[in-house]
Amino acid sequence: MTADLPIGPIARKLPSDRHFAIWNRLESVTDPEIPVVNLREMGILRAVRQSSGALEVVITPTYSGCPALGQMTDDVVQALAQAGVAARVLTQIAPAWSTDWISAEGCEKLRRYGIAPPLPGAGASGALKAIQFAAKSIAGSAMLTVACPQCGSHNTTETSHFGSTACKALYRCLNCLEPFDYFKPY
Amino acid sequence: MASHYQDYLLHLADNALILGQRNAQWCGHGPVLEEDLALANNSLDLIGQARLLYQHVVTVRRDGKSSEDLLAYFRDVPDFKNYTLLELPHSTALAPTAAAERDYAVTIARNFLYSALMVLVWDGLKSSGDAQLAAIAAKSLKETSYHLRHAHDWLLRLGDGTAESHARMQAAVDHLLPYTQEFFAPSAMETAVIKAGLGVATQPLQAAWQAMVDEALAQATLTRPAVAGHVSTGKIGVHSEHLGFVLAEMQSLARAHPEAVW
Numbered sequence: 001m002t003a004d005l006p007i008g009p010i011a012r013k014l015p016s017d018r019h020f021a022i023w024n025r026l027e028s029v030t031d032p033e034i035p036v037v038n039l040r041e042m043g044i045l046r047a048v049r050q051s052s053g054a055l056e057v058v059i060t061p062t063y064s065g066c067p068a069l070g071q072m073t074d075d076v077v078q079a080l081a082q083a084g085v086a087a088r089v090l091t092q093i094a095p096a097w098s099t100d101w102i103s104a105e106g107c108e109k110l111r112r113y114g115i116a117p118p119l120p121g122a123g124a125s126g127a128l129k130a131i132q133f134a135a136k137s138i139a140g141s142a143m144l145t146v147a148c149p150q151c152g153s154h155n156t157t158e159t160s161h162f163g164s165t166a167c168k169a170l171y172r173c174l175n176c177l178e179p180f181d182y183f184k185p186y
Numbered sequence: 187m188a189s190h191y192q193d194y195l196l197h198l199a200d201n202a203l204i205l206g207q208r209n210a211q212w213c214g215h216g217p218v219l220e221e222d223l224a225l226a227n228n229s230l231d232l233i234g235q236a237r238l239l240y241q242h243v244v245t246v247r248r249d250g251k252s253s254e255d256l257l258a259y260f261r262d263v264p265d266f267k268n269y270t271l272l273e274l275p276h277s278t279a280l281a282p283t284a285a286a287e288r289d290y291a292v293t294i295a296r297n298f299l300y301s302a303l304m305v306l307v308w309d310g311l312k313s314s315g316d317a318q319l320a321a322i323a324a325k326s327l328k329e330t331s332y333h334l335r336h337a338h339d340w341l342l343r344l345g346d347g348t349a350e351s352h353a354r355m356q357a358a359v360d361h362l363l364p365y366t367q368e369f370f371a372p373s374a375m376e377t378a379v380i381k382a383g384l385g386v387a388t389q390p391l392q393a394a395w396q397a398m399v400d401e402a403l404a405q406a407t408l409t410r411p412a413v414a415g416h417v418s419t420g421k422i423g424v425h426s427e428h429l430g431f432v433l434a435e436m437q438s439l440a441r442a443h444p445e446a447v448w
Contacts, residue, residue, distance in 0.1 A: 064325055065234020093238065094321030096328065160220035161336045162227040170220065186328050 013040060019048040022055065022085065029079050032071040033165050036113045039072060043101025046092060055080070055087040060097045062186065063166040099186045111149045116156075116171065116182040119146065146182050148173035158182075190378035192243055193267060194385050195319070196257070197375065197421050199239035200268035202326075203258060204429070205300060206232030207436050208272065209293065217290050224336060228297070231329040238322045245318070259440035263429050267375075270418035271296060271365035273429040278354075278361040291344055291351070291358035298337035299362060302398045303369050303391070304330045310386035319384065338402055345406025352407065359403065360411045367417045369395070375422070 013023040026045060030038045039045040039059065047058040057076050061069045073089045080087040099118035102110070107117035145154040153175035160170040168181040210229040216222025240254035274296070276288035308330055311323035344351040370392045379385030403410050418426070440446070 061234075061325075063231060063234060064238055064322075064329060065230040065232070067230070093325055094317070096321070096325040160224060161332070161339070162220070162224040164223070166227050166230050184332065 017048075019050075019055075022048045022057075022080065022087075025079060025083050025085070026057070026076065029072070029075045032068040032075070033167075034110070034113065034115065036109045037102075037106045039076070041103045041106030041109065043097060043103070043106075044072065051088075055085060056090055057087050058090045058092050060092055062097050066166060097186070099183060102183075110183060114149050114180060115168065116146050116149045116180055118183045118185040146171055148176060148178065149180050150178045151176040156180075187378055187382060188246075190375045191316075191382070191384055192246060193375045194379045195239055195243045195246065196265075197267035199236045199243065199257070200266045201272055201300070201304075202232040202239065203236035204266070204268040204432060205272040205296070206230075206236060207432055208274075208276070209297070211276065212288070212293065215288065221290070225293070228333055228336070231333065235322065235326045235329065238325070242318050242322065255440065259437045263425050263433060264423045266425065266429060266433070267421050267423055268429075269300075269365070269368050270420035270426050271362060271368065272300065273420065273426060273432055274362070274365070275428055278357045289354060289358065290340075291354040292362065294337050294340045294344060295355065295358040295362050297333060298341050298402065299366055299399065301330050301334035301337055302402075303366075303388070303395050305334055306391040306394055307386050307388065310391070314385070315383040341402055341408075342406045345403070345408045355406065356408050359408055363411055364413050364415055365418050367413060368419065368421060371417050373422055 014020065017023065023040070026040065026048070027038055029045075030036070031042055031044070034042075042062070044059050044062065045057070046060050047056075049056050049058070057080070059069075059072060059076065069091065073091070076089050077087060100120065102118065110117045146156050146158075147154050148156050148171075151173060153173055155174045156171050157174060158169060159172050159179065162168075163170040163181050167184055167186070169184050170179065171182045172179045206229040209225045209232070212222060212225040213229075214222065216225060236258070237254055240257045243257060244252040244254060274292075276290070276292045278289060278292060305327060308323040308327035312320050312327065314320045314323065341355065344355040346352070347355075370388050372389070376385060376387070380387045400410060420426070420429070
């Protein structure tokens with residue numbers, strides 16, 4: 001069942017894919033909490049495939065408790081239904097979603113929307129870092145420089161580990177003094 | 187074995203649910219707005235983990251009668267298999283009054299002690315013989331690592347803070363640490379699932395956990411109390427008097443309106 005699922009950074013949308021038209025249709029389905037990026041750019045949309053009888057769209061949750069998952073499922077079904085396509089949405093949790101799967105264009109859209117995108121590569125090694133962290137000062141990871149999405153300055157500081165949604169932390173720019181959300185590496 | 191494995195999954199799920207419920211009690215009452223949001227987010231992750239695990243129990247059971255809501259809302263105290271540590275009130279008093287103030291130091295100490303264990307357990311469970319449990323573990327590890335970072339940060343701030351915050355943080359550690367003996371106490375359930383290659387033995391993780399705790403306490407200028415005495419037994423369903431109150435609050439709505447939907 002998982003054989004045809006992409007395990008790479010992000011599900012691919014290729015003109016040669018026989019479901020290319022479906023992928024294009026799904027471009028309009030955006031993240032309910034961040035309406036400027038769509039599910040493909042977020043790396044949430046994993047695969048489109050034909051199963052016995054029904055078209056299946058595979059999505060993966062960002063956080064285990066992400067409250068937007070139900071909404072995303074409904075939105076996918078509705079977007080395809082409007083095009084006359086009946087589809088079933090499957091949720092798959094492995095491989096676990098990573099912020100490294102957010103596409104470059106997705107990161108740029110986040111930045112323009114006022115959310116600092118996750119630092120690349122910061123999500124993948126997080127587990128190991130956490131286990132080793134007590135031996136080394138936590139200061140190392142806190143020192144990662146997040147650029148302010150407003151003015152571009154790296155002179156920023158973390159106000160709070162957690163922000164307005166599960167996927168964001170709260171930061172403040174010490175240059176332009178604006179507070180901003182930072183998409184937590186996951 | 188099948189029953190031991192279901193109990194083990196429930197143990198992991200109940201841990202997440204009960205701590206999620208406890209931490210959610212800060213929602214609207216956080217010491218500062220940022221921490222109010224932090225604890226609510228922490229609970230959201232934990233309840234998400236619990237849901238994935240309960241859904242997996244339903245799949246494993248294949249009896250057509252279980253559901254995640256039945257498991258969360260219609261079981262009673264002896265059916266819950268969470269560590270006793272996680273059901274205790276946010277207070278260093280063993281029998282606080284209903285009006286007792288919540289102490290954020292207790293919240294932080296508990297989150298730190300539990301998260302430090304769970305990063306090790308989830309990391310081990312990534313190699314579970316059950317692919318679905320391994321998948322849940324890989325996701326949960328990312329979230330628990332972040333919770334550990336948050337709790338560690340505050341352990342340092344409060345421990346190495348003012349005389350008042352230091353004293354309260356030390357009292358919280360003294361109060362809670364004895365309950366961590368349960369983490370490493372063997373149980374028939376765990377022995378069976380470890381043998382089957384589905385679960386993770388906690389005893390071999392104790393040294394790494396202890397090192398994390400000792401390092402953090404030292405950084406926070408706190409001392410580790412000698413731990414001895416009663417070993418709590420929540421994971422085998424024998425709980426403190428506090429779990430009933432947690433369940434009463436958590437389950438009352440679902441029991442008053444069974445099968446209600448939003």
